[in-house]
Structures are given as structure tokens and as C-alpha cells.
Amino acid sequence: MSSETTDATPIGVGIVGLGKIAHDQHIPAIQANPAFKLVAYASPTSAHTSLEGFKDMGAMLAAHPDIQAVSLCTPPTVRFALARQALEAGRAVLLEKPPGATLGEVDALRDLAAARKQTIFAAWHAREAPAVDPAKAWLAGRQLKSARIIWKEDVRHWHPGQEWVWSPGALGVFDPGINALSILTKLLDERVIVRGAELFVPANRQTPIAANLDLATETGVPIRAEFDWRQTGAQTWNVELETDRGRAVLSLGGAKLEVDGKVLAEAPDAEYPGLYRVFAGLVRAGRSELDAEPLRVVADAFLLGARTAVEAFSF
Ligand code: NAP
Numbered sequence: 324m325s326s327e328t329t330d331a332t333p334i335g336v337g338i339v340g341l342g343k344i345a346h347d348q349h350i351p352a353i354q355a356n357p358a359f360k361l362v363a364y365a366s367p368t369s370a371h372t373s374l375e376g377f378k379d380m381g382a383m384l385a386a387h388p389d390i391q392a393v394s395l396c397t398p399p400t401v402r403f404a405l406a407r408q409a410l411e412a413g414r415a416v417l418l419e420k421p422p423g424a425t426l427g428e429v430d431a432l433r434d435l436a437a438a439r440k441q442t443i444f445a446a447w448h449a450r451e452a453p454a455v456d457p458a459k460a461w462l463a464g465r466q467l468k469s470a471r472i473i474w475k476e477d478v479r480h481w482h483p484g485q486e487w488v489w490s491p492g493a494l495g496v497f498d499p500g501i502n503a504l505s506i507l508t509k510l511l512d513e514r515v516i517v518r519g520a521e522l523f524v525p526a527n528r529q530t531p532i533a534a535n536l537d538l539a540t541e542t543g544v545p546i547r548a549e550f551d552w553r554q555t556g557a558q559t560w561n562v563e564l565e566t567d568r569g570r571a572v573l574s575l576g577g578a579k580l581e582v583d584g585k586v587l588a589e590a591p592d593a594e595y596p597g598l599y600r601v602f603a604g605l606v607r608a609g610r611s612e613l614d615a616e617p618l619r620v621v622a623d624a625f626l627l628g629a630r631t632a633v634e635a636f637s638f
Contacts, residue, residue, distance in 0.1 A: 333360035334606050337390040339380045339405055340397035341366035344419060349394050352595035358603035362390050380405055384412045392606055395419060400492040403428040410435050415442035415606045421501055421618045424492040429615040436611050443611045444602050449502035450509050451597030452577025453590035459510050461582060465566040470546040473561045474503040475554035484638050495530025497621045500550035504617040506562055506577050513540040515620050520628035525636035532636055536624055
């Protein structure tokens with residue numbers, strides 16, 4: 324940030340990729356946070372009724388020196404080039420999850436941001452769910468015996484008509500599943516090792532619609548993860564923890580924590596306001612936070628996964 328900018332000056336933000344998550348979460352979270360001023364957006368075809376828009380990010384940044392940070396809300400396969408371009412133009416970068424299409428891209432961005440002393444932030448929104456920190460505090464000092472993730476939702480509801488989720492470089496069912504893995508890797512002090520994976524890929528698609536993972540901590544505590552995009556009706560986003568002193572269930576995507584049947588924490592969703600609080604602090608301090616562990620677990624599942632073709636999918 325410019326040396327003339329004080330903590331009282333809002334950070335000018337440009338949104339890149341005016342799709343579902345930009346509308347649902349980024350725009351309201353930025354506009355509700357006085358640390359930011361939403362200046363403009365860049366998106367090839369979509370339009371907004373009240374914000375200034377550009378067809379591409381380069382034109383937006385050239386027109387607006389007051390944009391100090393960009394939030395990249397595009398599909399993952401175009402994010403690397405945009406992030407490099409923004410960093411080279413002297414802007415801080417928030418990366419929607421996953422932070423890259425590959426681990427190499429994430430490493431390259433980390434190095435570029437460090438070399439330029441600029442902020443880059445991998446925004447793992449599920450880690451900001453209100454019961455995740457209470458769950459981590461509860462787990463500290465207990466011995467984990469096993470864990471289970473059940474993350475099942477309806478792709479037609481959450482990704483209506485988004486063909487890109489089925490393309491190479493997108494994650495298929497790991498697009499939501501990586502949220503569970505971002506919570507798990509925040510809760511645990513050890514690395515998560517992939518021991519095996521079953522990937523269920525629609526006959527007409529490139530990415531899995533369901534996956535079962537056989538995981539373990541480095542010291543061998545077993546973790547089972549079941550991801551499925553074919554669940555209609557009630558949606559399930561649970562992380563269950565069996566310990567030497569009690570059983571915890573983190574449900575509703577991390578919004579509620581129950582221990583041995585008693586509610587320990589529950590609060591309404593405030594994930595994106597939480598992300599933007601973190602991002603403001605990083606930009607002001609000139610620091611970065613770019614954790615690739617959830618993406619590394621997914622990449623390892625793709626490396627080890629046995630593939631089974633299942634029924635063709637259409638929206
Ligand atoms: P989406 O609705 O398909 O929106 C993506 C947008 O990116 C599109 O509007 C598209 O623009 C734009 N875009 C594509 N290439 C671009 C480029 N080169 N420059 C600028 N804009 C470009 O997808 P989404 O659901 O918002 O997901 C975006 C990211 O957010 C994904 O990584 C996803 O994992 C993450 N996310 C999504 C959700 C969710 O519930 N959907 C939740 C959390 C995180 P045009 O429309 O202008 O063509």
C-alpha cells in the first residue's frame with residue numbers, strides 16, 4: 324500500500340469475475356466493511372446495475388490507481404494469470420478458493436508476492452465459520468482417535484449451469500469438499516496424508532461427482548471423508564471427531580459445534596465478513612497468508628484415486 328495511506332483510508336477494491344460468489348458474498352461483505360471501498364469490477368460478459376464495470380482486469384487497473392487490492396472470484400483455471408498480472412501491477416490479491424489450479428501455481432504466486440513485498444491471501448471461507456475456532460480449542464489437549472467428514476450437497480442448486488466445474492483444472496465435487504478439508508487442516512496440528520481414494524466420474528465429464536477418501540494423520544489416526552454432489556433435499560456438511568474425552572460434531576459447514584449431544588457453539592453465517600477482516604489486516608500490515616494444504620490433499624487424492632465411471636450428468 325502507498326505510504327500515504329493510513330488505517331483510516333478505505334482500501335480500494337476491484338472484483339474480478341462477477342459470478343455467483345461475487346454477487347452472493349463478496350459484494351455484500353466488502354460494502355459492509357468500512358476498511359474497504361468497492362471501486363469497480365472486471366468481468367468479460369456479466370454486468371452490474373450500479374457498479375462501474377470493465378471487460379478485463381487490465382483495463383480496470385489502468386483506469387483506477389485507487390484500486391489497491393483485487394478479489395479474484397473467477398473459476399480457478401484463469402486465476403493464476405490474473406493474480407500474476409495484479410501483483411505485477413502493484414496490487415494486493417485475494418484468491419477465492421482454491422488458490423490455484425495447481426500447487427505449482429500457488430508456489431509461484433507465493434514467491435512473486437514475497438519478492439514484491441505484496442499481500443496475497445488464500446481465502447478459505449469455511450475456516451471462518453463460527454464454530455471452527457471453538458472446535459479447535461476443544462480438540463486441543465484431547466487425543467483424536469478417528470474423524471469422519473460427510474459433505475454432501477446438490478450441485479444443481481449450488482452451481483446452477485456452471486459447466487466449468489466439470490472441466491480439467493476444476494475440482495468437481497472437491498470444489499465443496501475442499502471446504503471440509505480446509506476446516507480439517509485447520510483443526511489438526513499434523514499433516515493429513517491421503518492413503519487411498521475412490522473417484523466417481525460421470526461418463527460424460529472430466530471431474531468427479533462423488534469421492535471417498537481414506538485419510539490419516541501423520542501418526543496414523545484414521546479419517547474417512549465422503550463427498551457427494553448428488554444429494555437433494557437436506558444438505559450435509561459435517562466433520563465428526565472421536566477423541567479420548569468425548570465426541571464432537573461440527574455441522575452446518577462449521578456453524579454449529581455439539582459435544583456429546585450438547586451444543587457448545589452456534590452462530591449465523593459470517594464467513595465472508597470474517598475473510599475481509601483478515602484481508603484488511605494483511606493488507607495494512609503488508610503480510611500474506613497462502614496456505615495450500617487443502618489443495619495439496621485434493622491433488623494427492625487425484626494422484627492416488629481409483630476412478631469409476633458413473634451415470635452421465637447434465638444440469
Ligand atoms: P461463476 O458463477 O461461474 O462465476 C465466475 C465468473 O468469473 C463468471 O461470472 C465469469 O465472467 C468470470 N470470469 C471468467 N473468466 C474471467 C476472466 N478472465 N476475467 C474476469 N472474469 C472472468 O462461479 P462462482 O460460483 O462464482 O465461483 C467462482 C469461484 O468461487 C470458484 O473458484 C468457486 O470455487 C468459488 N466459490 C464458489 C461458491 C459458490 O457457492 N458458487 C462458494 C464459495 C467459493 P462472465 O460472467 O462475465 O462471463
